Amino acid sequence: MGETLFSSSYQPDPKSARDVLAFVLTPVQAFAHVDDPDELEAVTELLGSAKEEAIQRWFSLRTQTVAN
Helix, strand or coil: CCCCCCCCCCCCCCCCHHHHHHHHHCCHHHCCCCCCHHHHHHHHHHHHHHHHHHHHHHHHHHHHHHHC
């Protein structure tokens, strides 16, 4: 287990295009050890799903806001 280099209580706003875009554009290497190919592959798979969900959630929330 690696040492925690950074910790934050920041939680992105799923209604904020900027927050969603920042998450989606953050490279996988920011979330995984680059020297461990298995970890990199697993994190890539998990992040792919999470990034898709973040985009879908943003569109859904945006549609609700526009409809109201």
